[in-house]
Amino acid sequence: MREEARTMVATRSTTSRRCLTWWWLACCCFVSWVASSSWTAAACVAVTSLPGFDGPLPFSLETGYVEVNESTGVQLFYYFVQSEKNPDLDPLLLWLTGGPGCSSISGLAHEIGPFQFAAKRYYSGGLPIIIYRPETWTKVSNIIFVDSPVGAGFSYAATEEGSKSSDTNAVKQLLIFLRKWLHDHPRFSLNPLYIGGDSYSGMIVPTLTLAIDESNGSEEKPFFNLKGYIAGNPVTDYKIDEDGRIPFLHGMGLISDELYEHAKETCGEKYSAPSNAQCAHSVQAINDKASRVLLKIWANDETVRESLGVQKGTVGEWKRCNRDIDYNSDVRSTVEYHLTLMRKGYRAIIYSGDHDSRVPSISTQAWIRLLNLSIADDWRPWYVDGQVAGFTRSYASNNLTYATVKGAGHTAAEYKPKECQEMFARWISGTPL
Known part of the structure; x- marks a missing residue:
């Protein structure tokens, strides 16, 4: 079966490199192709090299589209990076970038992903140089970076109606995305699942997490092995923030x-x-x-788009954050969502760059106090390499951990990658910060 799938895929255009690098990618796409017609097979591309990177990629990268609304042709674009540790057992993290309307390349290349752009002083025109980031969170986790809502990054809609979105609609589409993605990638269906994101994603992450929990109570498949969520410098309540x-x-x-x-x-x-x-x-x-000038140059280059498997003619100029999307922010506060998830026993970590003026740490601590959770481990410093990396407190038998990241701005991992990687690695393994 595997050999037949590999042979079929290999006969397709080699320039697209569709799903032929790893046998499991070939199998998952083939199974999706022959499955029930109610499922649309994901258009996935195994990316083994990228313009601007010297040599083959030292990590596994898959990109693709998942259709989340057949009637309006909404296609969400994603980047999937396997864990460098143990992909079969390590957690699966769905990561969202804020905005609303910011591309997930920001998370992939600027915050928690496995590559970054070389310093601007090395840029002399043409494509910028990209290099491996040793502080990547994929050291201990599989991560799906999703361009959401429609209009962010390379996600697009075939109709004008499909281009309209809202918090509520984005959550519905992401639930469909995750269900279809796991159907096409059954290898990861039993991995512990976490939902994460930063900035405006603070409005989406707890809302989506609760929607996934409620979905598990229905007859829809697959069952999500949901364990918790992660929110960095999160927009939570407009008034409090x-x-x-x-x-x-x-x-x-x-x-x-x-x-x-x-x-x-x-x-x-x-x-x-x-x-x-x-x-x-x-x-x-x-x-x-x-x-951020280098990222814009790179993402708008045609050879980069071809390598990533971006469909021609679907997106004009790539923007790190698309402020022109037709979006309705119809969720004004997610405090009650957090409280419900705490009562259901899900794990969570909320963290703040302590130099963030957009969603300051004092605002985040203010709404956490409204949850009225009992303190399990009171305010104390946490350390990386013997140095204070921030301060932390845990609540309700350690279900909720709050941490500040010393010297970090609004997207904390962009400023303090090593400290944030260490914070994530400890928390995801259940080790106190």
Whole structure:
């Protein structure tokens, strides 16, 4: 069966390198092709080399599309990297980038994935150089990076109606994506499953995690071996997140005492919805005070797109974050989602770069306090190589871990890759930070 599948796939165009590098990829795609017509076979590509990388890739990379809405032709593009440790036993992490509308290449190349761009000082025109990142989270986990919602990265819709999206719609599509992806990749169906992401994905990650949990109570297949979720610098509650920004900026010395005190007095410490003209003026003045080229060049190169298996004519100019998508942010707070997941016993780690002014750590700690969880391990430093990497606290018999990452900004792993990799590796193995 395996040999027949490999032979069939090998006869296709060698330029696309469709699913012929690893036998399991050939088998999963072949099985998907002959399966029930209710399933659309994923168009997967085994990527063995990338423009800008010297030599064959030292990690396994698969890319592809999964159709999540047949009537509107919505295709979500993904990058899948196997664990370098033990792919058959290590967790499977579905990773989402924020925005909404930011490409998952950001997570793949800038944050937790296995390659990165060489320093800009080495760039002299043409394609930028990409190199292996030793701090990749794929050292201990399989990771699927998904371009979601539609319009992000290389994901696209065949119709105008399909181009519209929302938090609720994105969650529905991601649930379909994951169900179809696991159907086409049965090898990973029993691996412990985690949902993760950062920034705006804080609105999607707990919502999707709860949707997966509820799906397990239905008769739909496959059953998801869901264990928990991960949220980095997460947008969680618009009011709480925004109200924490100005105290954070003042505490970091980024705005003057006078400006802060005036805002505090005129706004009554409620900055998310200014109730008077003086408050609005103060908030605007503070915002005015506080106010990636290589990736764009690389992702818009035709040879790169061909290597990744991107379908021609589906996406115009690639943007790291597409601000033009038709998107409705219809979830205003996910605090209750977190509380429900805690009560169901799922594990979670929430972390904050302590230099993030967009979703400051004091805002994240404020909504965590609203969960009213008992403290299992109180506030303490955690270390990497004998140095303080941040501070941490765990709650409710260690179901929830919160950690700060010292010196990191909004997407923490982009600033402190080694510390974040160590944090993830300890947490995913059940070891205290």
